[in-house]
Amino acid sequence: MSSASSGDDGDHKAGILRVMSSASSGDDGDYKTQKRNRSSSSSEDDDGRRLKYRSILSADQETDEGDNTGEEGGGGGEGSLKKGPWTAAEDEILVAHVKKYGEGNWNAVQKCTGLARCGKSCRLRWANHLRPDLRKGAITPEEERRILELHLRIGNKWAQMAALLPGRTDNEIKNFWNTRLKKRNRAKLPIYPADISSGCPLNGNQENADMLTKEASQRDETEDSKVPEVEFKDYKLNTDIFPPCFDKLIGSLVEQDSDLSHNTMFMCPSKRPWKSDMMYHNSYGCRSSPAAPAVFDQFGKYSMLPSPCDPNLYTNNQFHGYDPNLVTPKMSSFEPIHRSIKLEPPSHQYSHPGDIGWVDITPSPIEPDQSVPISPEISRFLPYNHPIVREQFSQSVYEAARSIDGPNSAETTQDHDINHDAFNQIPAYFSSENDNENQLDFAHPFDVLDYTGHREYKQ
DNA sequence: AATATTTACAACCGCCTCAGG
């Protein structure tokens, strides 16, 4: 303990220095890491904080312990289940029980051991603290990046994130995220660093979540609890599908409007997955189809483009494209959300400003006679990465951008700094007929162009 | 030194899904 505290001292100062310097640089800093390291270094096997917590609460705990022993004898009645911090003795009992009977059937713990804890509490205690495969200590920079990327993709799906971060618990990740969010909110920093927000698909997406679930289960099957480092790097636009300008485009959307990028647009809209839903809201609060086009190649798979929203949705400061039914004002106690939002199942409607009722935003089905950017016989059945398709698609995007910004601003496609309005014209794919998930991998870039009706490029 | 604020973390709560009867 004494050695730990002397070590703490050094860390302490280093921590302060680092905080100070990082604060001025606007960086997140390692304050938390320092603090956590200190905490975890005080105890190898258990986290120091909990020990301190326990000792501080000793008076209370003593009586509890007494109650426990007395309870077993005195038989605490039904309703006398204990709450609050777990004691070492309770931990021992629970561990012994799990060793003997395995996980599950948590309600039996109380009956078998006399432990005055409800099944839920036992499960939580085991899962978050007693499991042997838990990874103690601070969240590493790699893990942090991973968390950011995952959150960007799937939102507040802590359990799914935990499945992809071996040794970390959903609670841990959630706490980490909330603290981080609060901090960055206060500092008026964007939630996601630019390199992540511009390189990752957007969250709140069921496909992403499902994909990650599969990923996690595959990881479970195949082993090893180490997250391959390669997954932390090189997130980039899938240029097999989209021209490089899209990278800028999406990045610029995130970056240019800090108000948009700050909180709202990436909040996960749903508390629960809706497995049966074929239509999903993306991070813009708009519905998307599972068959929406693949854009990014993270994890070697594809994610989704923003689904077709009314371009007007993006032009207002209030960002009306966000379905007010999707996020809750009680999202958290520290008000990370600035706008009126709530968590409810995805609606197939969105509230139009000024409208009392609801407006169905279901796009009209694409009419075959009007939506043929290029010969459908060719483009629609060519592979998405076919050179012809790529070339023509690239040209189409260029033309689309030109049509918005005018011919004078028509630099090269790659250099063109597509502005917010231009983004509104980004074609988004939508088809209620293409519900087959397999379609995802074959979503055709030109399908994307149909929706917005940019047909100038039609040859 | 005292007080206020921030941070990290554990634990609980309520809701949900699912399986079994």
Added chain:
DNA sequence: GCCTGAGGCGGTTGTAAATAT
């Protein structure tokens, strides 16, 4: 189809410690 219990998940709260003022 309904009910019930178990388990899972995400949101929230409470607390000590660390840090700032």
